[in-house]
Amino acid sequence: MGNENLVFEKYLQSKGLKLTQPRKIILNAAFATHEHFDVDGLYDQIRKKQKDVSRATIYRTIPLLVEAGLIKQSLRCLAKDHYEHIYGHGRHLHLICEKCGKIIEVESKETENILNKLAKKHNFNIKEFNVGAKGICNKCQK
């Protein structure tokens, strides 16, 4: 376990908000898996542990986690919103299989550098990268 809790608390303090019990639970659930997650996934995971947090609170907490720089919204690949944590993880890009939904994560400093270069040219202040491709994965090609 990293120190996401600390980061989150700091962020909340800076906004005059509180690190409450439900928010802690949601934060931990979000960081419990190293996969991508969605609201329903968090909800189920929390309920399995006999904790009790409403969907509404999850929906309300996610933007805070994004703002705090702890998670980001993933490339859209399905109907509902998906997120991944970015705190303590190198940036990566995604190859998303259209058949089985599998997400392959790949490191690529190069892409990031290019985007940074282009952004500078347009005087654009990048907050978040979104790089990836959809297609058919190894297995599903057969």
Next chain:
Amino acid sequence: MGNENLVFEKYLQSKGLKLTQPRKIILNAAFATHEHFDVDGLYDQIRKKQKDVSRATIYRTIPLLVEAGLIKQSLRCLAKDHYEHIYGHGRHLHLICEKCGKIIEVESKETENILNKLAKKHNFNIKEFNVGAKGICNKCQK
């Protein structure tokens, strides 16, 4: 006007489908603007011209246009799905302003090459690129 009509007709024929009046209207609306568009945008645009096509038909036709390689879904940046046409346009990546919603389109062969290289390494068959970044544009920084 390019020959999107022809491309679409060929695609439909290959699937045993027909290039009907509503489908023509939707195709033309999609290619009438060089901006990104969404379902409601198309619907309004079509109604302004006294034509009559239902939302349901637009929703049904869009996947066909995607399959035909004429349009693609854009990087998610808002609540609803957005599309852009790709037929007759070079690939580009997007810098999306989180404040004003402006989309800056940038050419970058480099990024494409890198993604192709990485995909090959993973034996992944790329169908569609999605490259971009969110942040704050030039104007909104002030």
Next chain:
DNA sequence: TTCATTCTGAGAATAAATCTCATTCTCAAT
């Protein structure tokens, strides 16, 4: 024309995300 198939519009249905509001919690000041 006939027949099988495909299309369409209208509105119902679904599902994710947001909002409302009454209640509960939190914490600094007393």
Next chain:
DNA sequence: ATTGAGAATGAGATTTATTCTCAGAATGAA
């Protein structure tokens, strides 16, 4: 410890984009 003001929560209603259903209309080959 108590209080009070503001923040947070849960439950369910609401909104909004998208998909589905179905009866009728269009299409095109035989």
